[in-house]
Amino acid sequence: MHTDLVAALDIGGTKIAGALVDGDGSLLVRAQRPTPAREDAESVMGAVAAVLEELKVSPLWHGARAVGIGSAGPVDASAGTVSPVNVPGWRDFPLVERVVAETGGLPVALVGDGVAMTAAEHWLGAARGYDNALCLVVSTGVGGGLVLGGKLHRGPTGNAGHIGHISVDLDGDLCPCGARGCVERLASGPNIARRALENGWLPGPDGDATAAAVAASARLGDRAAVASFERAAQALAAGIAATATLTEIDIAVIGGGVAGAGEVLFAPLRRSLRDYATLSFVRGLTVAPAVMGTDAGLVGAAAAASSVRHEGANARAVAAP
Structure with missing residues (x-):
C-alpha cells in the first residue's frame, strides 16, 4: 500500500490539474478541470x-501526508x-487557507509555477545532480526558479528566480510590469511573434501567427523569423549570464x-552566452532543454509538498527532495 504520498495541484489560466504522487515522483492518480478564469473567485475555488x-x-488518498501547490503568479507564499495575472477573480486569494480546509488540515506548500518547474527539473529532470541551477519557463511569459547549494531557493514570497523581469535593454520597450527592456518583453512567445510580424514576417496560409509558426519559418531560413529568435536568445543569454554572475x-x-523551437532558439542562445558569460567562473555554464x-x-x-510533511499544518517552506 502507498502510505507516504503527497497531493499536488498545478493551477494555471487554462486548467487546474491534480495528482497523488509517490516518493519517486510517479503520478498515481490524476484529476483535472478547466479553469473558469473569467468567473469570480469562488467559481475558481x-x-x-x-x-x-x-x-x-x-483509496490512495488516506496515504497523502501534505499538499503542494504550483500556481500561476504572482504568489505570496x-x-x-x-x-x-490571467485569473482576475483571484487577487490576494487565500488559497493555502482554503486548501488546508478542503483537505482536513494537511500541511500545504505554495510556490509559483516557475519555481515548481525548477523543483521538478532538479528532482527528476535536466538539473538533477546539479547543486546550483537556474530553470526557466519561456512561453506566454518568462518565469523561472533557482536551486542554490542543492536546495530550491524560493525567497520569502516564493518568487525568487523570476528572470523574466530582469531588464536587459535599459532604454527598451515598456513592459506591462512597469519596467523597461525586460527579458520577457523580448523573449516570450507573443513578443517573438510580434517582433517577427513588425519586421515583415508573414504567417502561412493557415494564418498561424504564434512563436511556433515563427520557428517553423526560421528553420526554412526566413530572415525576420531568424532575427526575432536571435533577439530573444540574446535577451535570455544576458539574463542567464547576469544570474550566473550573481549566483x-x-x-x-x-x-x-x-x-x-529547439536549435532555432538554443543555437543562438549558446552563441550569445559566449558574449555575455565571459568571466572565468561562468564560462563553463551548461544550457540544456x-x-x-x-x-x-x-x-x-x-517536490514542494515533500518538504512540509513533518512541519505541521499551514507550513509553507519548500525544498526539492
Missing part, C-alpha cells in the same frame, strides 16, 4: 475543490495568497513552449 474531491475519493549557477535549464514536459508543474508541486 470550486474547480480546485472539484479536483481535490476527485483525488479524495481514491508568506501570506498563503495568489493573484494570477554561480552551473546549468540553465529552459522549458516552456518556446523551448520547443527541460525534460519534464507538461507534468513538471505537478511533479514540482509534489
Whole structure:
C-alpha cells in the first residue's frame, strides 16, 4: 500500500490539474478541470475543490501526508495568497487557507509555477545532480526558479528566480510590469511573434501567427523569423549570464513552449552566452532543454509538498527532495 504520498495541484489560466504522487515522483492518480478564469473567485475555488474531491475519493488518498501547490503568479507564499495575472477573480486569494480546509488540515506548500518547474527539473529532470541551477519557463511569459547549494531557493514570497523581469535593454520597450527592456518583453512567445510580424514576417496560409509558426519559418531560413529568435536568445543569454554572475549557477535549464523551437532558439542562445558569460567562473555554464514536459508543474508541486510533511499544518517552506 502507498502510505507516504503527497497531493499536488498545478493551477494555471487554462486548467487546474491534480495528482497523488509517490516518493519517486510517479503520478498515481490524476484529476483535472478547466479553469473558469473569467468567473469570480469562488467559481475558481470550486474547480480546485472539484479536483481535490476527485483525488479524495481514491483509496490512495488516506496515504497523502501534505499538499503542494504550483500556481500561476504572482504568489505570496508568506501570506498563503495568489493573484494570477490571467485569473482576475483571484487577487490576494487565500488559497493555502482554503486548501488546508478542503483537505482536513494537511500541511500545504505554495510556490509559483516557475519555481515548481525548477523543483521538478532538479528532482527528476535536466538539473538533477546539479547543486546550483537556474530553470526557466519561456512561453506566454518568462518565469523561472533557482536551486542554490542543492536546495530550491524560493525567497520569502516564493518568487525568487523570476528572470523574466530582469531588464536587459535599459532604454527598451515598456513592459506591462512597469519596467523597461525586460527579458520577457523580448523573449516570450507573443513578443517573438510580434517582433517577427513588425519586421515583415508573414504567417502561412493557415494564418498561424504564434512563436511556433515563427520557428517553423526560421528553420526554412526566413530572415525576420531568424532575427526575432536571435533577439530573444540574446535577451535570455544576458539574463542567464547576469544570474550566473550573481549566483554561480552551473546549468540553465529552459522549458516552456518556446523551448520547443529547439536549435532555432538554443543555437543562438549558446552563441550569445559566449558574449555575455565571459568571466572565468561562468564560462563553463551548461544550457540544456527541460525534460519534464507538461507534468513538471505537478511533479514540482509534489517536490514542494515533500518538504512540509513533518512541519505541521499551514507550513509553507519548500525544498526539492
